[in-house]
Amino acid sequence: MAGFWASIIMYFCIAFGVVFGGSMLSGIAAVFTLQSPTEKMLTISENIKIWAMVAAVGGTIDPIRYIESHVALGQINPAIKQIIYIIVAFTGAQFGTSLIQMICKGGHQP
Template sequence: MAGFLTKCVLDFFIAFGVVLGGTLLGGVAAVLMLEPPTTRMLLVAEQIKIWAIVAAIGGTIDPIKVIESNLVEGYISPAIKQIMFIVFAFIGAQMGTTLIHWICKGGTNS
């Protein structure tokens, strides 16, 4: 159980960090290119979210194969674990995107 929880937390923070780091560096690049940084940061945050999830779960299609093969064989527990890893990575990426929205728009949801 400790290994599972550790992997969930790691997936969360890896996805969160990919979104946050990529977006902040995209903002720096926008400043260097004389573009409005907040506009670019909001765009990058949305575009990088799926890649943050992929990076967090391992960057390959293997987790999807694990889900499929275990469900076909009737083993639910390993499939649920893989799904939970993806869910935690998604939550991390979404929280990173939400934080960027708060930073760029001053905390409003519009």
């Protein structure tokens, strides 16, 4: 069970880090290319979310195959764990996007 919780923390942090780090670096790149850093950071944070989830769970199709193969064998627990990992990765990516939005919009959202 300790491995499960370690994986949850890892997936969340990876997805969060991909969104947050990618967005921050895009802001730096925007300064170098004379573009608006806040606009670029907001755009990138939204566009990179799916890739953050993919990076966290380790591939685009492998988690789906894992779920399918275990459900086909009647093993629900491993499939549920994989679904939880995907949800946690999405949550991490969403938190990263929300943090970038708070930074760029001054801490309050409409």
